[in-house]
Amino acid sequence: MTGEKIRILIVEDHQIVADGLASLLNNESDMRVVGHVRSVAESVAQAAVLSPDVAILDFRLDDGTGADAGSAIREMRPEAKLIFLTRDDSAAAQLAAVQVGASAFIHKSKAAADLVNAVRVAAAGGTLINPLAIASLLNTHRDLDRQRESVTARENEVLHLMAEGLSSREIACRLGISYATVRSHVRSVSSKLAVHSKLQALVRARELALID
Numbered sequence: 001m002t003g004e005k006i007r008i009l010i011v012e013d014h015q016i017v018a019d020g021l022a023s024l025l026n027n028e029s030d031m032r033v034v035g036h037v038r039s040v041a042e043s044v045a046q047a048a049v050l051s052p053d054v055a056i057l058d059f060r061l062d063d064g065t066g067a068d069a070g071s072a073i074r075e076m077r078p079e080a081k082l083i084f085l086t087r088d089d090s091a092a093a094q095l096a097a098v099q100v101g102a103s104a105f106i107h108k109s110k111a112a113a114d115l116v117n118a119v120r121v122a123a124a125g126g127t128l129i130n131p132l133a134i135a136s137l138l139n140t141h142r143d144l145d146r147q148r149e150s151v152t153a154r155e156n157e158v159l160h161l162m163a164e165g166l167s168s169r170e171i172a173c174r175l176g177i178s179y180a181t182v183r184s185h186v187r188s189v190s191s192k193l194a195v196h197s198k199l200q201a202l203v204r205a206r207e208l209a210l211i212d
Contacts, residue, residue, distance in 0.1 A: 005032040009052035040064040047076035059086035067096035081122035104128040155189040
């Protein structure tokens with residue numbers, strides 16, 4: 001790539017953020033933003049046409065995740081490097097990024113210079129993701145799988161109804177079971193998810209993708 005500008009595709013559903021990134025990167029003498037897309041679907045359509053060297057991806061998109069978009073881009077252009085720039089720095093998001101071959105995972109609170117550096121490192125074939133961090137993420141993933149698999153079908157039903165805003169008595173009526181049984185399910189799932197309240201249980205269940 002010597003003498004050529006790094007071709008960058010921005011995958012971001014907020015226009016003002018995309019405009020800011022384009023302005024930042026186009027000011028670098030060795031970079032050029034070749035396009036901006038807002039969704040996974042647009043990523044598929046534009047990756048082959050625009051031939052990016054580096055894709056900068058938000059993790060949360062309207063029709064999927066940045067990992068979905070990254071996977072689609074790599075299918076069309078395997079040599080493209082992926083940089084995630086997002087506010088979602090959960091273990092699940094980081095693991096998904098690693099699984100699609102991300103070169104860097106950057107929180108949006110970081111300085112602009114961090115992103116510029118990451119683009120150069122990624123384009124040169126390097127990575128800013130520490131191998132130890134990857135190992136930790138994989139261990140976390142296994143732990144999350146164990147938690148997810150420990151929740152029974154009935155407990156999952158109770159979680160979904162809790163997410164709808166139903167009280168324990170209303171859940172009992174809906175499922176045709178006793179109030180005491182519902183309370184038992186809530187205690188059991190709270191123990192399995194290592195939380196101490198219904199609200200915490202719902203937050204944890206969403207992190208584990210047990211509920212939407």
